Amino acid sequence: MEDTDIMELYFSRSENAIPETKIKYGNMISAIAMRILNDRSDAEECENDTYMGIWNVIPPQRPFDLKAFIAKIARNLALKKYHFINAEKRKPQAAVPLSELEECISGNDGRNFSDGELSAAINEFLGSLSEENRKIFLLRYWYFLSIKEICKRLGVSKSKAESSLFRTRKKLKKFLAERGLY
Numbered sequence: 001m002e003d004t005d006i007m008e009l010y011f012s013r014s015e016n017a018i019p020e021t022k023i024k025y026g027n028m029i030s031a032i033a034m035r036i037l038n039d040r041s042d043a044e045e046c047e048n049d050t051y052m053g054i055w056n057v058i059p060p061q062r063p064f065d066l067k068a069f070i071a072k073i074a075r076n077l078a079l080k081k082y083h084f085i086n087a088e089k090r091k092p093q094a095a096v097p098l099s100e101l102e103e104c105i106s107g108n109d110g111r112n113f114s115d116g117e118l119s120a121a122i123n124e125f126l127g128s129l130s131e132e133n134r135k136i137f138l139l140r141y142w143y144f145l146s147i148k149e150i151c152k153r154l155g156v157s158k159s160k161a162e163s164s165l166f167r168t169r170k171k172l173k174k175f176l177a178e179r180g181l182y
Contacts, residue, residue, distance in 0.1 A: 003024075006066065007062060010054070010058040011059050017055070021051060022051065025067065029046075029070065029071075029074040030043055032075050032078060033046035036081075036144050042081060053077060054069075054070060075142065104172045104173040121181055125171070128175075147162060
């Protein structure tokens with residue numbers, strides 16, 4: 001079923017909207033949740049919460065890219081659950097990529113800026129990257145893939161992936177500093 005058809009099911013409040021979403025995007029949602037939570041039952045709960053989240057926002061929202069919209073909801077819910085579960089303890093699978101990025105986005109010298117400003121700047125920065133560097137960056141910091149998984153998916157060497165991530169983080173830090181966001 002096409003994305004426009006799935007969205008029409010949500011707009012008409014059809015009971016088939018969620019099953020059709022699950023058929024098309026269930027594996028993606030589950031994979032995102034598992035990479036962050038690393039626990040099957042937590043990932044299943046997150047997947048169900050994602051379907052409820054989609055149901056609650058469509059309508060009134062009509063996303064331009066349904067896949068990206070669903071991935072964002074799943075990722076945000078998984079991160080929220082991760083932080084709830086690990087408020088006092090840390091599991092390394094999601095903490096490592098986040099700690100790598102801290103060096104780029106944590107030094108704002110006490111200046112308050114909105115999440116929207118930071119998000120817009122990061123989107124602009126990502127648009128300036130080559131396609132390969134953007135994919136490596138997003139697979140690591142959006143989808144939480146390990147270096148090994150990135151190498152396998154993109155067919156690049158470990159050293160290439162690691163050096164790309166290192167250089168991209170340095171560029172991001174400089175980019176944000178130039179805009180007063182670091």
